[in-house]
Every structure is written in structure tokens, then in C-alpha cells.
Amino acid sequence: MKVSSRGEYALRALIALGLQEGNVSTIADISGQTLVPAAYLEQILLQLKMLGYLKSRRGKKGGYMLAKAPDQIVIGEVIRSLEGPLAPMGCVSITSYEACPLEGTCLLKPFWALIRDSIAQLLDQTTLAHLIERKL
Amino acid sequence: MKVSSRGEYALRALIALGLQEGNVSTIADISGQTLVPAAYLEQILLQLKMLGYLKSRRGKKGGYMLAKAPDQIVIGEVIRSLEGPLAPMGCVSITSYEACPLEGTCLLKPFWALIRDSIAQLLDQTTLAHLIERKL
DNA sequence: TCGATACCTGAGTATGTTAGTCAACATAAT
DNA sequence: ATTATGTTGACTAACATACTCAGGTATCGA
Ligand code: FES
Ligand code: FES
Numbered sequence: 001m002k003v004s005s006r007g008e009y010a011l012r013a014l015i016a017l018g019l020q021e022g023n024v025s026t027i028a029d030i031s032g033q034t035l036v037p038a039a040y041l042e043q044i045l046l047q048l049k050m051l052g053y054l055k056s057r058r059g060k061k062g063g064y065m066l067a068k069a070p071d072q073i074v075i076g077e078v079i080r081s082l083e084g085p086l087a088p089m090g091c092v093s094i095t096s097y098e099a100c101p102l103e104g105t106c107l108l109k110p111f112w113a114l115i116r117d118s119i120a121q122l123l124d125q126t127t128l129a130h131l132i133e134r135k136l
Numbered sequence: 137m138k139v140s141s142r143g144e145y146a147l148r149a150l151i152a153l154g155l156q157e158g159n160v161s162t163i164a165d166i167s168g169q170t171l172v173p174a175a176y177l178e179q180i181l182l183q184l185k186m187l188g189y190l191k192s193r194r195g196k197k198g199g200y201m202l203a204k205a206p207d208q209i210v211i212g213e214v215i216r217s218l219e220g221p222l223a224p225m226g227c228v229s230i231t232s233y234e235a236c237p238l239e240g241t242c243l244l245k246p247f248w249a250l251i252r253d254s255i256a257q258l259l260d261q262t263t264l265a266h267l268i269e270r271k272l
Numbered sequence: 273t274c275g276a277t278a279c280c281t282g283a284g285t286a287t288g289t290t291a292g293t294c295a296a297c298a299t300a301a302t
Numbered sequence: 303a304t305t306a307t308g309t310t311g312a313c314t315a316a317c318a319t320a321c322t323c324a325g326g327t328a329t330c331g332a
Contacts, residue, residue, distance in 0.1 A: 140318090140319070140320085141319075141320065141321090142319080142320080173320090173321070173322085175321075175322055175323075176320070176321055176322080179321090193328095193329080194327075194328045194329055195327090195328050195329025195330055196328095196329055196330040196331070197329075197330060197331090198328085198329070198330090
């Protein structure tokens with residue numbers, strides 16, 4: 001049930017940028033604060049930009065900043081974009097359902113569904129603003 | 137947040153055996169019921185045996201059966217044995233803690249802890265008996 | 273006792289994922 | 303023009319996953 005380093009790093013970066021409120025931060029800055037290797041962080045920031053969470057300015061005095069208000073950035077969506085569905089099995093995923101062979105009689109499916117609901121509810125009701133303001 | 141096929145297969149096998157209550161089942165039988173490739177299932181059953189969930193009889197008329205009552209088999213423990221800690225990050229794992237570099241100031245840690253608690257509570261309060269009797 | 277039927281053991285393999293690195297390029301400010 | 307920045311795409315090492323397979327060993331029934 002681990003979350004990958006990529007997902008963790010993305011959230012760290014979003015938090016770092018959220019705390020800057022308005023100012024641009026260079027990759028090197030963010031790398032310093034988050035302890036994520038700069039070259040790897042680069043990839044992740046780019047992806048977050050394509051997903052619409054960040055905007056960037058090139059050249060001297062360039063850098064990254066949030067493209068949305070922190071309370072508009074839902075953690076569940078970020079994780080889904082970076083690591084795929086939250087559900088533990090394809091057959092209980094709402095966002096990307098995939099059939100199981102035993103599905104008709106499977107005694108596990110309702111259980112997986114319970115887990116999915118529990119995780120998804122938590123992640124989808126938490127925003128970047130909640131994390132930054134320590135209001136969970 | 138996916139659970140691996142190994143974990144899923146193990147649970148399928150435990151359910152199949154739980155429904156047999158007392159009778160031994162051969163690997164081929166279980167494979168037929170669970171649709172898990174027999175050679176792979178063999179590995180998994182062996183592991184479940186070493187972990188104390190199953191016992192076996194060799195030779196003709198041999199096979200596997202549960203070593204414990206279904207209400208003594210906690211799903212959380214099975215998953216942990218097969219796939220490692222339930223926690224999404226090492227720094228919030230109770231059973232196998234691992235330090236994070238940012239741990240002092242990290243705004244994510246309390247959030248991961250919440251997720252861990254939610255998952256662990258669900259998995260640790262569910263037993264094989266609950267699955268078999270459809271009482272979740 | 274013999275042989276068939278099971279489980280047991282350990283090695284091997286194909287495929288994919290993760291966690292990065294690196295070189296070269298494009299753009300904006302000074 | 304120079305320099306500081308983001309951009310792009312390819313590349314790699316290491317590991318995990320999902321299996322297969324070739325034997326070995328115990329047990330039952332005839
Ligand atoms: S786990 Fe998907 S149907 Fe059983
Ligand atoms: S995630 Fe472990 S301390 Fe931040």
C-alpha cells in the first residue's frame with residue numbers, strides 16, 4: 001500500500017510552493033527545501049504543470065508557482081494523476097474500472113470496496129490548503 | 137495503492153479453504169476454484185503454511201486445510217506478511233518504522249498517519265470469518 | 273513393496289516499474 | 303551577448319512482480 005517517491009515528492013513540492021504564496025521559486029530552491037534531486041524534481045514539476053497545478057516562467061528570474069489556489073488542489077486528484085487509481089483492485093475502482101474473472105461470486109470485492117471508499121474519501125476531501133494550514 | 141496479485145491470490149485461497157471447513161483440498165482444486173495458476177499458487181500456499189495459517193498433508197489423499205479457525209485469521213496480518221507494511225510511508229508505519237529526512241517539519245506526515253490509521257483499522261478488524269459470512 | 277499422487281524445494285525468467293541521470297535545447301532578463 | 307533559468311527526450315541501473323520448471327520427498331492404497 002506504499003505511495004511512490006514520485007507522489008511524495010510532488011506533494012512536497014506543492015507544499016513548498018504553497019508556502020511561497022505568489023513568489024516564483026526556482027527548481028534549485030524547491031530541491032533545496034524538499035531534498036528531492038533537482039534533475040528528478042524537474043520531471044515532476046513539469047508533469048504538475050501539464051496537469052494544470054503549476055505555471056512557470058522561463059529564463060532569468062524564472063521559476064514555478066501555483067496555478068490554482070491551494071484550496072482548489074485536491075490531494076486525491078494529484079495522487080491519482082501521478083500514481084493511478086486509489087482503489088486497491090481494478091474491480092472496485094470508480095475512475096478506472098477493470099473486470100475481475102471471479103467478480104460474480106467474489107467474497108473479496110465488497111471488502112476492497114470498503115477500503116477504496118475509506119481511502120478515497122480521505123484523499124478527496126483534503127486539499128493543499130488543509131495540509132499547509134495543518135487543518136486535517 | 138494497489139494490492140499485488142500475490143496478496144489477492146492468498147486471500148482467495150484462504151477463502152476457498154475456509155469454505156471447505158475441515159476437508160483437505162488439493163492445490164489443483166484450489167487452483168480451479170480461484171483461477172490462480174497452480175504452480176504459482178503452490179508457492180503462495182507454502183508461504184501461508186510457513187506463516188501458520190495452513191497445514192498440509194503430503195502424498196496421496198493429501199492437500200491443504202486451514203490451521204486456525206477463520207475468526208482467528210486477521211486480514212491485516214495476512215496482507216502485512218505478504219506485502220509488507222500497510223502504511224503509505226515508512227515514517228508512519230507502526231510495524232516497520234523508517235525515518236524520513238524532513239520528519240521534523242513535514243506537513244505530510246500527519247496526513248499519511250491518518251491514511252495509515254484508516255487502512256489499518258479496517259484491515260485489522262476484519263477476519264476471514266467476516267469475509268466468508270459476508271459480515272463486514 | 274510398489275507406484276501413483278500429492279506436497280516441497282530452489283532455481284530461473286520475462287516483463288514491467290521505480291528512481292533516477294544526462295545532454296542538448298529554448299527563452300527571458302540584464 | 304551572456305547567463306540564468308525552464309524544456310525535451312533519451313537513457314540506465316536496480317528492483318519487484320508474476321510467473322514457470324525440474325527435480326525431490328512423503329504418504330496412501332493395492
Ligand atoms: S477481487 Fe475483483 S472480483 Fe474479487
Ligand atoms: S513523509 Fe515522512 S516525514 Fe514527511
